[in-house]
Amino acid sequence: MGHHSLQAKHSFSNSSTVSLPAERLSHLVVPSTLTANYNKSAVSKGEEEEESFHFQQNEQSNQIYSDNATATVAAVTGHLTIPKSTSRQKSLSSSFNLSVIDLYGSPNSQEQDQEQGEEGEGLSDDYEEEEPQQQQDRKPSIAQPQQSEPQINKSEYDRYGFRKQTRSVTQRQYDTWFQNKYQPHAIRRKRKWIQLFSKAGLATPDTEGLKQVRFPVKSEKLKRFVRKGIPAEWRGEAWWWFAKGNDVLQEGLYDELVVRSGNFKGKDLEVIERDLNRTFPDNLHFKSQEQGVEPEMIQSLRRVLVAFALYQPSIGYCQSLNFIVGLLLLFMSEERAFWMLVIITGRLLPGLHEMNLEGVNVSQGVLMLGLKEYVPSMFKKIMNISFDQESLKDDGENGDGYEYLRRIPPVMLTTSSWFMSVFIGSLPVETTLRVWDCLFYEDSVFMLKISLSLFKLIETQITASASSAASEESDIDEMEIFSLIQNYPKTLIDPSTLFDVIFTSRNQFNGLSQDDLVRCRQFVAEKRQTASKKNKNKSKSGGTDDLKVSRRLLANEDLWSDELYGFRSKSGAGSSIVRWNKDLSERVKRRMKR
Amino acid sequence: MSATQGPRLAQFKLVLLGESAVGKSSIVHRFVKDSFDDFRESTIGAAFLTQTLKINDNTSVKFEIWDTAGQERYKSLAPMYYRNANAAVVVYDITQSASLERAKVWIKELQRQPNYQDVTIALVGNKLDLEEERQVSEEDAKLLAEQEGLLFFEVSAKSGDGVLNIFQEIAKKLPVEEQLNKIHQKSASKVNLQRPSTNNQTTCCA
Numbered sequence A: 001m002g003h004h005s006l007q008a009k010h011s012f013s014n015s016s017t018v019s020l021p022a023e024r025l026s027h028l029v030v031p032s033t034l035t036a037n038y039n040k041s042a043v044s045k046g047e048e049e050e051e052s053f054h055f056q057q058n059e060q061s062n063q064i065y066s067d068n069a070t071a072t073v074a075a076v077t078g079h080l081t082i083p084k085s086t087s088r089q090k091s092l093s094s095s096f097n098l099s100v101i102d103l104y105g106s107p108n109s110q111e112q113d114q115e116q117g118e119e120g121e122g123l124s125d126d127y128e129e130e131e132p133q134q135q136q137d138r139k140p141s142i143a144q145p146q147q148s149e150p151q152i153n154k155s156e157y158d159r160y161g162f163r164k165q166t167r168s169v170t171q172r173q174y175d176t177w178f179q180n181k182y183q184p185h186a187i188r189r190k191r192k193w194i195q196l197f198s199k200a201g202l203a204t205p206d207t208e209g210l211k212q213v214r215f216p217v218k219s220e221k222l223k224r225f226v227r228k229g230i231p232a233e234w235r236g237e238a239w240w241w242f243a244k245g246n247d248v249l250q251e252g253l254y255d256e257l258v259v260r261s262g263n264f265k266g267k268d269l270e271v272i273e274r275d276l277n278r279t280f281p282d283n284l285h286f287k288s289q290e291q292g293v294e295p296e297m298i299q300s301l302r303r304v305l306v307a308f309a310l311y312q313p314s315i316g317y318c319q320s321l322n323f324i325v326g327l328l329l330l331f332m333s334e335e336r337a338f339w340m341l342v343i344i345t346g347r348l349l350p351g352l353h354e355m356n357l358e359g360v361n362v363s364q365g366v367l368m369l370g371l372k373e374y375v376p377s378m379f380k381k382i383m384n385i386s387f388d389q390e391s392l393k394d395d396g397e398n399g400d401g402y403e404y405l406r407r408i409p410p411v412m413l414t415t416s417s418w419f420m421s422v423f424i425g426s427l428p429v430e431t432t433l434r435v436w437d438c439l440f441y442e443d444s445v446f447m448l449k450i451s452l453s454l455f456k457l458i459e460t461q462i463t464a465s466a467s468s469a470a471s472e473e474s475d476i477d478e479m480e481i482f483s484l485i486q487n488y489p490k491t492l493i494d495p496s497t498l499f500d501v502i503f504t505s506r507n508q509f510n511g512l513s514q515d516d517l518v519r520c521r522q523f524v525a526e527k528r529q530t531a532s533k534k535n536k537n538k539s540k541s542g543g544t545d546d547l548k549v550s551r552r553l554l555a556n557e558d559l560w561s562d563e564l565y566g567f568r569s570k571s572g573a574g575s576s577i578v579r580w581n582k583d584l585s586e587r588v589k590r591r592m593k594r
Numbered sequence B: 001m002s003a004t005q006g007p008r009l010a011q012f013k014l015v016l017l018g019e020s021a022v023g024k025s026s027i028v029h030r031f032v033k034d035s036f037d038d039f040r041e042s043t044i045g046a047a048f049l050t051q052t053l054k055i056n057d058n059t060s061v062k063f064e065i066w067d068t069a070g071q072e073r074y075k076s077l078a079p080m081y082y083r084n085a086n087a088a089v090v091v092y093d094i095t096q097s098a099s100l101e102r103a104k105v106w107i108k109e110l111q112r113q114p115n116y117q118d119v120t121i122a123l124v125g126n127k128l129d130l131e132e133e134r135q136v137s138e139e140d141a142k143l144l145a146e147q148e149g150l151l152f153f154e155v156s157a158k159s160g161d162g163v164l165n166i167f168q169e170i171a172k173k174l175p176v177e178e179q180l181n182k183i184h185q186k187s188a189s190k191v192n193l194q195r196p197s198t199n200n201q202t203t204c205c206a
């Protein structure tokens, strides 16, 4: 901070010609399977076979592995192969394999800690048990050199091709966390998943030649598994499965749209073009390796986005979809990414990407309600910095105390991207992926839970900084709050920091259900709708589009009863009914009597 | 209570507006971090940054900057950030004449705001380093700025040319002294605030 001078010119001449192919390519020679596999699918075959050989020997008893060697290799090395859309076979033909590093290492390790207490059926609903510490010691795999060790990815890039170092996290931090904590976690979880499939009598997604991947039926246990993370190489299948991709899939339509998009014209096309190279510029798969050669990933991204604009004219293209599709494409085919986008923008995040973005305002409003109920100190702070007393008083003609739903506080601008790009860029990659795992399994209420958890964590940060500032009721500076909300989540490389808040600390919002969310959305939309009706009478500007969306969000008006704005905790959870806002229900009762 | 004791800091809200990909984020990053990326991620929603600029020996201006997403539909979120802005930088790309048209729309939008008179607005043509691809002449844009009473600059976020100057010139136009005086009043009235019977607080700068 502070005074500085802009000695721009030479800083540019040093760094501008960044696209030096030589420099780029040198990253690719980094000795990791990730980079090795990136250009050719032909990995050093010998090594793999050797590994699978060990594996076979050690795990003979396990049916899952006995299928064939290749499947085993996949299980061990966790290859993440980008499947291709049938119609795109040609353009994508040059074996574009994204491989995860040898995350799982020697199978011996897996044998070694087979023992311990399996996912007991009796466990509480909690996220719970990160396995006890001493476990760590029983992990010879990590320490035993002569076995094939899990490869340590020393490259600058993570297993998905993202640069490990970001503005908020150093590569050292990343590597330390990943090697010491997350990799062992992933190895453990993968093993448990395999057992889970085995118990359910299902073939794992790693099984070669499997026509239709199936996941076990939904259960508390499965939910817990998902909350602890789906193995990276299964994510594509899992997301598709849990989001019920097959229900929306219209065979062949995507390919048709791609053909038709040849003559598609419009403003959206331009905006898409401008965003292609601004989508994950720090990811290997999205940046051009050779001057003038467009990466295949960028081509896929363009096709999906244009096809979608064509398919869904009420949305067309909205900045943020580029990131959503970009992330999907790292895990699934173009066709599936397309249909997942249909699901995300339609079912999971309704109205969020439409022309007027009213869905964003509604989501922000719902978050405000949630804060009021569950993180009241943050709610108060936000209200204090956003509205001076006067303007709250002249809440005036609406006079219901819900002005903040109509005039969303500016702070919430920093959270709009949480919803619009489903936390991509707002949270570190691995943490984002964990959120996505749960989102597809638990539906969009999960977005609210994560958002509230983030605010819980931010609240702790603020309290910490306030007490160090020695004045308890110190108004924390507005800017500090903005910065914290925007920047703090980016530091959460370890997903458990966030997930522990939701699942272990028995926060009441863990009990929120999808129905609760739907009711809240309706409530906020209704509040905003009355406002825009009034504004429309007052001034002519705007409002019409807002009305349209709100009306659609309100389609289910008969739900509008005394209960509808109440968050009810799940029955059976044993807790008393959490009233959304008693004050509010009173008001509405009165209003209805009138 | 003398107004000239120690270093003084005035704070102002500044918002960047303009079509997608004209280089708003690049300008902010040049100003705040003195760096440039050939490929910068497109902005979703809005990003918040701050930068302090020294304007004389004992006075600095702290800019609270909202860098917004440029796509047209994001306009519906805009009231959130320009509601209380003290300054607005409306950016276009000198190699895209359509982007100047969008800039005009933004200017109109700002002029409709109730606090328009109090907002310092700058029109900024970016990507000056791409002179050979220029589509918007300096004269045309300058004329527009004069007619609307705006500051005008041509800059390059890539080379850094002119970027700092935008913020320095804006700082000169901002009511720094006025705000510093108000802060005095405010901190004085804050003492009262602790007491239970606070009524009509004077609305402060914020």
Ligand SMILES: Nc1nc2c(ncn2[C@@H]2O[C@H](COP(=O)(O)OP(=O)(O)OP(=O)(O)O)[C@@H](O)[C@H]2O)c(=O)[nH]1
Pocket: A278, A319, B018, B019, B020, B021, B022, B023, B024, B025, B026, B027, B037, B038, B039, B040, B041, B042, B043, B044, B068, B069, B070, B071, B126, B127, B128, B129, B130, B155, B156, B157, B158, B159
């Ligand atoms: N040659 C040149 N390119 C620039 C300059 N400033 C920005 N760019 C490039 O223009 C593209 C868009 O820049 P951004 O800063 O992302 O644009 P933005 O206005 O923030 O766009 P949105 O976030 O979509 O609203 C990037 O690829 C930049 O590298 C410049 O001064 N000269």
Ligand SMILES: [Mg+2]
Pocket: B024, B025, B026, B041, B042, B043, B067, B068, B069, B070
């Ligand atoms: Mg930007």
